[in-house]
Amino acid sequence: MSLDAMGAREISLTIPVAPDMEIVATAQAAAVGEFIEMSRDKIDEVKLALVEACINAFEHAHARDDRLHLIFRVGRENARDFLEVEVLDRGRGFDQASIEQPSPEKTFSGRQKRGWGLQIMRSLMDSVAITSGEGGTRIVMRKYT
Amino acid sequence: MSEVCRVAAERRGDVAILSTDGYINNQGGEEIARQAYAQLETGARALVLNLEKTRIVNSIGISILIEVLEKVMDRKGQLAFCGLTPTIDKTFRIMGLAQYAAIYPTEAEAVQGVASA
Numbered sequence: 135m136s137l138d139a140m141g142a143r144e145i146s147l148t149i150p151v152a153p154d155m156e157i158v159a160t161a162q163a164a165a166v167g168e169f170i171e172m173s174r175d176k177i178d179e180v181k182l183a184l185v186e187a188c189i190n191a192f193e194h195a196h197a198r199d200d201r202l203h204l205i206f207r208v209g210r211e212n213a214r215d216f217l218e219v220e221v222l223d224r225g226r227g228f229d230q231a232s233i234e235q236p237s238p239e240k241t242f243s244g245r246q247k248r249g250w251g252l253q254i255m256r257s258l259m260d261s262v263a264i265t266s267g268e269g270g271t272r273i274v275m276r277k278y279t
Numbered sequence: 280m281s282e283v284c285r286v287a288a289e290r291r292g293d294v295a296i297l298s299t300d301g302y303i304n305n306q307g308g309e310e311i312a313r314q315a316y317a318q319l320e321t322g323a324r325a326l327v328l329n330l331e332k333t334r335i336v337n338s339i340g341i342s343i344l345i346e347v348l349e350k351v352m353d354r355k356g357q358l359a360f361c362g363l364t365p366t367i368d369k370t371f372r373i374m375g376l377a378q379y380a381a382i383y384p385t386e387a388e389a390v391q392g393v394a395s396a
Contacts (some may be wrong), residue, residue, distance in 0.1 A: 238375020
């Protein structure tokens with residue numbers, strides 16, 4: 135039975151900004167991914183991208199409600215199912231243009247070991263859209279089966 | 280997946296094998312580093328990190344693994360990874376670990392690789 139047939143195309147989850155709460159989010163992503171018969175390797179990619187989105191928000195967003203608001207959506211486009219994960223924080227936002235691009239050279243010269251989160255998300259997901267401002271940051275990531 | 284990363288150490292001559300089980304985040308990375316440094320202090324020349332029971336390594340955990348790799352390189356030692364899932368393998372390549380450390384499919388190949396290096 136599809137989620138459409140069950141009348142549910144999205145699942146919402148709110149997690150507190152607290153250590154290891156990203157694992158709670160990945161468990162939900164895995165469950166939805168399995169439901170649409172996404173491969174285990176692709177589910178792992180979604181899980182890691184989601185982990186990076188969560189820990190970025192935990193570390194940098196300073197969410198006013200100390201929460202992350204997640205939505206897991208399933209859909210179909212061009213005859214392919216997809217899992218879309220939206221991560222919303224009600225924090226202070228950030229200027230994407232100000233983010234320094236990481237590189238292995240910078241990482242191994244000791245100048246910048248961190249800062250890989252966005253790059254990892256973009257590398258593992260089929261699409262990543264980020265909107266950020268004073269109201270917070272919204273990341274919408276999609277992976278096709 | 281366990282939230283706590285367990286790390287088991289085994290020694291074969293001057294090669295230390297650290298096997299992880301669970302999520303490698305900052306705590307998991309720090310436990311790996313603690314055990315890796317203990318092995319180096321007691322004479323290990325090469326480290327093999329077997330991640331076959333780990334399905335997620337976050338970027339904080341990887342940054343700690345890079346610190347371990349740098350310490351091994353400073354000592355002119357060897358570090359190799361094995362048992363990586365495709366996602367971890369891809370992430371290690373994105374972040375450049377594959378440029379500085381060998382990646383093998385199996386523990387046996389990794390041990391042989393660092394022993395002959």
